[in-house]
Amino acid sequence: MSGTRYRPEIDGLRALAIVPVVMFHLELGLPGGFIGVDVFFVISGFLITGIIRRGLENETFSLLEFWERRIRRILPALFVVVAATLAGGCWLLVPNQLEELGMSAVAQASLMANVYFWLAPGYFHDSAVFRPLAHTWSLALEEQFYLFFPLVLCFLRRLSHQKLFALLMTVALISFVGSAFGAFFYQEATFFLLPTRAWELLVGCLLAVCPWQCESSPRRDNAIATLGVLAIVLPFFLCDSEIPFPGLAAAPPVLGTAAVIFATANSPSIWVCKLLSLRPFVFIGLFSYSLYLWHWPVIVYTRIYFGYFGWKQIAFASVVSISLAILSWMFIETPCRQKNFVKQRRKLFTSAIILSGVTIAIGLLIIGARGFPQRFPNYPSVLVEDAEWTGDEYSLQTRFRFNSISPAELPTVGRKPSNGQEIDFLIWGDSHGMALSNCFDEIANEFNLTGKAALMHGSPPLPGVARPDLKYRLKLKREILKCIEELRPSNLILVAAWSAYEPFLAQKHFQEIITFCSKNSIRLWIVKTVPSTGEPAAAAEILKFALGSKNEVSSQKTSLADHQARTAKIEQLFRELDPDIVRFVDPAPLLFDSNQMTINYYEGRGVYRDRHHLSRWGAEQIKPLLEDMFRDKAFQNPRKLTPPSR
Numbered sequence: 001m002s003g004t005r006y007r008p009e010i011d012g013l014r015a016l017a018i019v020p021v022v023m024f025h026l027e028l029g030l031p032g033g034f035i036g037v038d039v040f041f042v043i044s045g046f047l048i049t050g051i052i053r054r055g056l057e058n059e060t061f062s063l064l065e066f067w068e069r070r071i072r073r074i075l076p077a078l079f080v081v082v083a084a085t086l087a088g089g090c091w092l093l094v095p096n097q098l099e100e101l102g103m104s105a106v107a108q109a110s111l112m113a114n115v116y117f118w119l120a121p122g123y124f125h126d127s128a129v130f131r132p133l134a135h136t137w138s139l140a141l142e143e144q145f146y147l148f149f150p151l152v153l154c155f156l157r158r159l160s161h162q163k164l165f166a167l168l169m170t171v172a173l174i175s176f177v178g179s180a181f182g183a184f185f186y187q188e189a190t191f192f193l194l195p196t197r198a199w200e201l202l203v204g205c206l207l208a209v210c211p212w213q214c215e216s217s218p219r220r221d222n223a224i225a226t227l228g229v230l231a232i233v234l235p236f237f238l239c240d241s242e243i244p245f246p247g248l249a250a251a252p253p254v255l256g257t258a259a260v261i262f263a264t265a266n267s268p269s270i271w272v273c274k275l276l277s278l279r280p281f282v283f284i285g286l287f288s289y290s291l292y293l294w295h296w297p298v299i300v301y302t303r304i305y306f307g308y309f310g311w312k313q314i315a316f317a318s319v320v321s322i323s324l325a326i327l328s329w330m331f332i333e334t335p336c337r338q339k340n341f342v343k344q345r346r347k348l349f350t351s352a353i354i355l356s357g358v359t360i361a362i363g364l365l366i367i368g369a370r371g372f373p374q375r376f377p378n379y380p381s382v383l384v385e386d387a388e389w390t391g392d393e394y395s396l397q398t399r400f401r402f403n404s405i406s407p408a409e410l411p412t413v414g415r416k417p418s419n420g421q422e423i424d425f426l427i428w429g430d431s432h433g434m435a436l437s438n439c440f441d442e443i444a445n446e447f448n449l450t451g452k453a454a455l456m457h458g459s460p461p462l463p464g465v466a467r468p469d470l471k472y473r474l475k476l477k478r479e480i481l482k483c484i485e486e487l488r489p490s491n492l493i494l495v496a497a498w499s500a501y502e503p504f505l506a507q508k509h510f511q512e513i514i515t516f517c518s519k520n521s522i523r524l525w526i527v528k529t530v531p532s533t534g535e536p537a538a539a540a541e542i543l544k545f546a547l548g549s550k551n552e553v554s555s556q557k558t559s560l561a562d563h564q565a566r567t568a569k570i571e572q573l574f575r576e577l578d579p580d581i582v583r584f585v586d587p588a589p590l591l592f593d594s595n596q597m598t599i600n601y602y603e604g605r606g607v608y609r610d611r612h613h614l615s616r617w618g619a620e621q622i623k624p625l626l627e628d629m630f631r632d633k634a635f636q637n638p639r640k641l642t643p644p645s646r
Contacts, residue, residue: 002602006551007264008276008277008282008457009260009268009272009273009277009501010043010047010261010336010482011276011281011282011283011285011286011288012275012276012277012278012281012282012285012633013039013043013257013260013276013285013288014040014284014285014286014288015260015276015280015281015282015283015284015285015288016036016039016229016233016276016281017036017039017040017288017294018036018040018193018284018285018288018291019036020032020033020034020036020236021033021034021036021037021292021295022291022295022318022321024036025296025299026299026314026317026318027309027314028314030236030237031237031240031241032137032235032236032237032238032239033236033241034238034241035232035235035236035250035253036236037138038200038250038253038254038257039232039253039254039257039351040203040248040292041138041141041142041200041204041254042200042201042203042204042257042258042261043204043257043261044142044145044201044204045200045201045202045203045204045205045207045302045421046207046208046210046261046288047204047205048145048146048203048204048205048256049149049153049204049205049208049209050061050151050208051069052066052149052150053078053153053209056153056154056157056337057483058068058557061153061154062197063150063151064345065345065377066146067146067147067149067150067349068345068348068349070143070146071348071349071352072336072337072341072348073289073333073337074139074289075141075352075355076332076333076336077289077290077293077328077329077332077333077336078108078136078139078293079355079359080150080328080332081293081294081297081328081361082090082105082108082109082133083359084297085101085105085132085297086101086102086105086131086302086362086363086366087585088132088297089101089132090372090375090466092301092304092305092544093130093304093371094145094371094376094387094388094540094543095370095371095372095373095375095384095388096364096375096387096388097130097371097540097604098371099132099365099366099367099370099371100120100130100131100371101132101133101366102362102363102364102365102366102367102371103116103120103363103367104116104117104131104132104133104134104136104363105133105359105360105362105363105366106134106359106360106363106364106367107136107140107362108133108139108140108359109356109357109359109363110356110360111140111143111144111147112139112140113136113137113139113140114138114140114141114144114165114192114193114194115140115192115193116137117134117137117192118130118137118188118189118191118192118193124241129303129536129537129610130304130537130610131300132234132296132299132300132301133296133297134293134299135293135296137192137483139161140195141192141193141194142201144194144199145194145198149205149442159210161209161211161338162211164209164605165206165210165211167204168202168206168209169206169436170201171198171202172198172202172205172206173199173218175195175196175197175198175202176199176251178195178196178252179196179199179246179247179409179532180247180248181247182196182247183244183245183246183248183249184244184248184262185471185472186246186471186472186473187244187470187471187526188245188470190246191245191246194337196246198247199254200250200254201245202253202438203255203257203258204257204258204261206258207258207262208488209309214266214579216266216267216269218267218269218270219262221262221263221266221267222261222263222267222270222272224262224263225259225260225263225264225267225270225271225272226271226272226378227256227259228257228258228259228260228272229256229260229272230253230256231253231255231256231259231353232252232253232256232257232260234252235249235252235253242503247633260272260276263277265348285441286329287325287326287328287329287333289329289333290324290325290329290332290333291321291322291325291330292474293325293371294321294325294328295317295321295325296321298317298321298324299317299321300456302316302320303536304536304537304540304549306532306554307535307536307537307541307553307554307556308536308556309536309556321336333556347545349602368633369460376543382605383539383542383543383546383605383606384543385616385620386542386543386606386609386615386616386617387537387539387540387606387609387615389438389609390434390435390609390613391431391433391434391435391436391437391438391455391616393411394411394434394437394438394453394455395411395414395434395453395455395456395457396409396410396411396439396453396454396455396456396480405476405479405480406483407452407483407486407487410426410450410452410453410454410483411452411453411455412440412450412453413425413427413440413441413444413451413452413453414440414443414444414445414447414449414450414451414569415444415445415448415449415450416450417450422487422488422489422490423451423487423488423489423490423633424444424449424450424451424489424491425444425449425451425452425454425455425489425490425491425492425493425646426451426454426462426484426487426489426491426492426493427440427451427452427454427455427493427495428451428453428454428455428480428484428492428493428494428495429454429461429493429494429495429496429527430455430456430457430458430459430460430461430495430496430497431455431457431458431497431613432494432495432496432497432527432529432530432612432613432614433453433455433461433495433496433527434457434531435609435613435614435615435616435618435619436495436527436614436619436620436622436626437453437455438616439616439619439620439622439626440493440626442451442623443623443626443627443630444630446627447630448623449630451489452483452487452489454480454483454484454640456473456476456559458470459473459477460479460496460498460501460504460505461478461494461496462466462496462505462509462510462511462512462513463478463481463509463513463516464477464512465501465504465505465509465514466504467501467504473502481516482592484516484520484522485516485520488520488521488522489522490523490635491522491523491524491525491635492513492517492522492523492524492525493525493526493527493629494513494524494525494526494527495527496527496529496531497530498528498529498567498570499529499566499567499569499570500529502569505570505573506573507573507576507645510573510577510582514577514578514581514582518581518591523634524581524582524583525582525583525584525585525629525634525635526574526582526583526587527572527585527586527587528567528584528585528587528588529566529567529570529588530587530588530591530596530611530612530613530614531558531560531587531588531591531598531612532558532563532566532611533556533557533558533591533598533600533608533611533612534556534557534558534598534611535554535555535556535600535608535611536610536611537555537604537609537610537611538555538600538601538606538607538608538609538615539606539607539608539609539610539612539615539617540606540646541553541554541606542601542604542605542606543606546604553601555600555601555632557595557597557598557600558597558598559587559596559598560592560596560597561596561608563588563592563598583629583632583634583635585625585626585629586625587622587625590609590621590622590624590625591618591621591622598633599621602617602618602621605617606618607621
């Protein structure tokens with residue numbers, strides 16, 4: 001299984017992996033296209049282990065030579081792409097986006113990109129649209145594997161093939177069990193980190209070290225390869241970002257890839273091998289690495305520059321990505337893999353270290369300069385604020401908090417509380433609550449009220465419900481309920497992108513919070529879903545227009561009818577709640593114009609920060625609605641409320 005002959009079908013298998021990944025990122029109807037990365041992991045594990053095993057058996061293996069080959073294979077094209085991405089970021093990104101790109105570059109050059117994007121999640125969500133190096137997480141994971149796995153095999157080189165196979169199988173099973181468990185409760189960590197991804201690479205490794213040889217049986221191998229292809233291809237259509245992944249959902253494509261590699265090695269004459277060996281498949285496979293590197297930054301910058309991602313932009317990004325990938329493969333990848341490119345190993349290693357250091361230095365410079373806001377003249381500084389402000393200062397930092405949390409740790413909204421003072425209201429919500437937090441703060445100060453905030457990205461403010469990738473927050477939600485019970489605010493305000501969580505919500509979740517509020521004499525308010533707009537970054541669009549870097553402002557809007565269709569199911573849940581117990585606040589009417597289309601811009605500023613989050617200026621546009629809520633008799637506490645003079 002680890003022979004030295006060139007196998008064109010493996011390059012064809014690479015094509016079968018990269019095309020769905022690109023289609024997924026181009027939003028071309030493959031909801032599970034991201035699974036192509038898992039196919040790459042199996043191929044990498046198989047090929048790398050074969051190289052190491054042959055070298056160890058022939059007593060010719062050298063760690064330095066192995067790492068030299070990895071450097072030649074991976075780093076030259078990667079350095080060029082990162083450099084081009086940084087240059088593009090200085091032109092197209094607003095300061096906070098450029099600062100985040102600097103962090104990404106430092107993480108990538110430190111072989112820690114997967115850890116960084118775990119700590120800054122958003123691969124499947126809108127935030128990834130503005131992260132041009134988000135795809136480098138998988139490269140970092142493979143680089144970590146390349147760094148440590150050869151050392152392990154060298155240490156275990158005296159083991160028999162059977163014992164080595166059994167040991168790797170055991171490690172793979174442990175990793176798989178951890179992945180299956182983590183996909184339901186710690187999906188972000190499970191998705192990005194090596195321990196829960198190692199089994200995918202190890203499946204390929206097991207193929208390469210398998211001590212048993214199977215005789216060729218075209219009929220058997222044809223069946224195995226056919227099933228393998230189906231196991232790879234079907235998940236591209238059947239899986240999506242809502243399915244807990246990797247875990248059990250990754251098993252079919254991983255095992256399917258192994259089946260194809262196994263069967264085509266034994267029987268090169270079967271139809272799968274012939275298909276994957278066709279020149280178009282092989283050619284795409286040859287430049288698949290460069291295509292993986294280039295396609296995502298091109299897509300991100302295409303979205304940002306045009307402000308819209310329709311068919312013309314998709315075609316543009318596709319042509320540019322493929323062209324750059326082919327040129328990169330021809331003039332960077334291929335020449336740099338030759339021995340006559342930097343012949344001396346010491347110089348090659350030194351060059352790699354220097355280039356990594358330069359990348360880190362540039363990234364740190366960008367971070368230290370906070371994205372170089374001086375690129376922007378003073379007059380549109382308020383526009384920079386619209387594009388950057390997220391309300392993070394009001395958020396509850398939860399990533400490393402798994403213990404109890406006290407009420408004092410909740411951020412204050414409005415007047416600061418004095419010792420023993422009762423709380424007038426508490427805002428519990430997700431990032432939509434964060435987007436409104438400053439507005440709530442201003443109103444509370446006007447009314448001389450004291451509030452607290454429990455705001456977290458991606459978490460619906462209801463007990464017992466969480467996105468599949470954030471199950472670990474269920475415990476924290478119980479802690480928040482304890483804080484609410486202790487604080488006993490007069491009002492509890494729930495704010496969320498409700499329609500985004502509709503698949504996870506049921507009437508029982510709302511009834512639970514209603515019962516809780518009734519038990520503790522708390523009035524319950526629900527701020528309905530803010531309409532989504534078709535503009536990926538309205539505030540950034542108008543900023544670039546003001547600076548002259550764009551000739552026109554894109555204005556992709558969403559109709560009221562689309563909003564109503566998107567929120568129909570959650571509205572049905574709302575209608576079933578007792579209006580005497582729950583009061584609703586609907587910002588939608590204030591965010592549509594006379595043509596019933598979303599208002600993306602108002603008085604020369606961006607109403608939306610991105611597709612569905614209001615900017616601070618956008619939140620000001622619904623401030624009258626929130627003020628009416630504070631004036632409502634159901635909200636007022638007669639002992640404390642002092643309405644501002646008007």
